[in-house]
Amino acid sequence: MRSVYMAELEELNKKMISMGMLCENSVAKAAQSLVGLDRDLAAEVVAKREEINREEREIENFCIRLLLTQQPVARDLRMISSALKMVTDMERIGDQSTDIADVVRASSLQKIPEGLNFREMAESVIHMVTKSIDAFVNQDAVVADAIISYDDVVDSYFDSIKGKLVGLLKNDKSDTTDMLDLLMIAKYFERTGDHAVNIANWVIFSVTGENRGVQGK
Amino acid sequence: MSTILDVEKLNLWYGDHHALKDINVEIPKNRITALIGPSGCGKSTFLKTLNRMNDLVAGVKIEGDVLYNGQNIYDPSVDVTWIRKQIGMVFQKANPFPMSIYDNIAYGPRTHGIRSRVRLDEIVERTLRDAAIWEEVKDRLKKPALGLSGGQQQRLCIARALAVEPDILLMDESTSALDPISTGKIEELAQQLKEKYTVVMVTHNMQQAARISDECAFFLLGELVEFSATDKMFSTPTDKRTEDYITGRFG
Numbered sequence: 058m059r060s061v062y063m064a065e066l067e068e069l070n071k072k073m074i075s076m077g078m079l080c081e082n083s084v085a086k087a088a089q090s091l092v093g094l095d096r097d098l099a100a101e102v103v104a105k106r107e108e109i110n111r112e113e114r115e116i117e118n119f120c121i122r123l124l125l126t127q128q129p130v131a132r133d134l135r136m137i138s139s140a141l142k143m144v145t146d147m148e149r150i151g152d153q154s155t156d157i158a159d160v161v162r163a164s165s166l167q168k169i170p171e172g173l174n175f176r177e178m179a180e181s182v183i184h185m186v187t188k189s190i191d192a193f194v195n196q197d198a199v200v201a202d203a204i205i206s207y208d209d210v211v212d213s214y215f216d217s218i219k220g221k222l223v224g225l226l227k228n229d230k231s232d233t234t235d236m237l238d239l240l241m242i243a244k245y246f247e248r249t250g251d252h253a254v255n256i257a258n259w260v261i262f263s264v265t266g267e268n269r270g271v272q273g274k
Numbered sequence: 275m276s277t278i279l280d281v282e283k284l285n286l287w288y289g290d291h292h293a294l295k296d297i298n299v300e301i302p303k304n305r306i307t308a309l310i311g312p313s314g315c316g317k318s319t320f321l322k323t324l325n326r327m328n329d330l331v332a333g334v335k336i337e338g339d340v341l342y343n344g345q346n347i348y349d350p351s352v353d354v355t356w357i358r359k360q361i362g363m364v365f366q367k368a369n370p371f372p373m374s375i376y377d378n379i380a381y382g383p384r385t386h387g388i389r390s391r392v393r394l395d396e397i398v399e400r401t402l403r404d405a406a407i408w409e410e411v412k413d414r415l416k417k418p419a420l421g422l423s424g425g426q427q428q429r430l431c432i433a434r435a436l437a438v439e440p441d442i443l444l445m446d447e448s449t450s451a452l453d454p455i456s457t458g459k460i461e462e463l464a465q466q467l468k469e470k471y472t473v474v475m476v477t478h479n480m481q482q483a484a485r486i487s488d489e490c491a492f493f494l495l496g497e498l499v500e501f502s503a504t505d506k507m508f509s510t511p512t513d514k515r516t517e518d519y520i521t522g523r524f525g
């Protein structure tokens with residue numbers, strides 16, 4: 058048994074969980090700042106971005122060192138290279154949350170119009186982010202597959218919100234800038250779901266060796 | 275991809291000890307096949323059955339066939355000397371003859387009838403260069419081979435095996451005693467050789483197997499557990515025992 062190596066693989070898992078929690082938090086707080094139009098909370102999300110970036114670099118360095126010193130093969134190699142790819146998507150999730158928070162902070166929005174399901178959409182996205190990291194930690198391809206299918210739910214929320222915003226824009230009483238801000242926010246949530254799908258694809262690679270590639274724009 | 279060695283239902287006993295259990299494998303021509311597995315699993319034993327080196331061991335019993343280009347090398351009519359010329363071997367422990375460096379290399383070609391000094395000089399230089407040792411020994415070719423360092427002796431033995439131009443080269447941990455530079459040269463040599471020859475090598479170095487072999491065989495307790503393309507073996511092995519071994523989760 059290579060006990061030092063086993064401990065290092067465990068350490069990698071812990072680091073992934075910790076970065077995953079930061080991402081999840083970042084999405085959740087961005088959503089909360091939107092729903093409550095809480096500009097202070099939005100500022101907090103923006104401030105946390107650097108921490109996520111730092112964790113990304115730390116995990117990258119850790120993986121590169123593992124590749125160099127332990128020369129992993131088979132499932133270990135797949136796991137470490139997946140982690141190396143996943144952190145890019147995780148970091149992008151942090152970016153999307155920051156973008157959402159930035160819009161909330163800068164917009165003049167006073168109230169989110171009735172009937173826009175941002176809360177539900179955000180919950181679905183957070184679910185995807187959490188589950189994709191869980192799937193990695195447990196090396197569970199079944200959960201990863203479920204996340205990939207679940208992306209349709211997020212996409213349909215996006216379509217629904219977009220449709221409603223178009224309706225509101227046709228109505229002279231709503232503010233065009235506010236509506237466009239909300240459309241961008243919906244798009245950022247939708248992109249966050251895509252990053253969770255990418256993560257899930259890397260989990261499937263890690264478990265099975267099958268490389269399905271990642272979602273484009 | 276054609277098969278050069280076709281091993282069928284091979285079993286080997288050292289007295290009561292069943293050292294190779296029902297091995298079936300097709301070794302492809304012009305490829306590097308690596309044999310891996312824990313110490314004592316039968317890699318060297320298997321390698322030696324491929325050119326009948328085990329015939330020399332007392333109390334050994336061998337069953338099954340090894341077909342070299344379709345011909346069973348265990349057929350009584352087969353000329354064993356011819357087999358060992360066609361299928362050369364570099365042993366786990368370097369074993370230079372107690373003679374000069376030059377004569378170690380020239381020995382094989384001479385027994386095969388090459389007498390011309392010019393021809394022999396040419397063979398000695400070329401094979402010593404191929405085995406990445408020429409620069410170290412070119413000024414002392416007439417000195418005893420036993421005066422070389424362990425790693426130099428190993429490379430000399432590789433050169434000696436090449437000198438008779440075998441069809442297949444069997445290498446048993448031939449780089450385990452070498453520094454990274456010589457190892458790199460031998461690996462490069464093996465990769466060049468496969469244009470003309472077939473190489474079967476035992477190695478304990480996973481990275482070496484992954485780096486240079488095309489096919490890989492994993493042995494455990496006398497059994498051939500898995501035989502597959504090296505890329506496949508080191509990315510997604512089929513058998514859990516293979517995975518546990520190559521990832522270091524063994525025992």
Ligand SMILES: Nc1ncnc2c1ncn2[C@@H]1O[C@H](COP(=O)(O)OP(=O)(O)OP(=O)(O)O)[C@@H](O)[C@H]1O
Pocket residue numbers: 288291293311312313314315316317318319320331366
């Ligand atoms: N000449 C012999 N007489 C009796 N038993 C032998 C002989 N040679 C090998 N064995 C036994 O056969 C088994 C396989 O040995 P072999 O040398 O093929 O292992 P190996 O895989 O090459 O190991 P290593 O990696 O240590 O070189 C071992 O249990 C060994 O003790």
Ligand SMILES: [Mg+2]
Pocket residue numbers: 317318319366446476
């Ligand atoms: Mg051996």
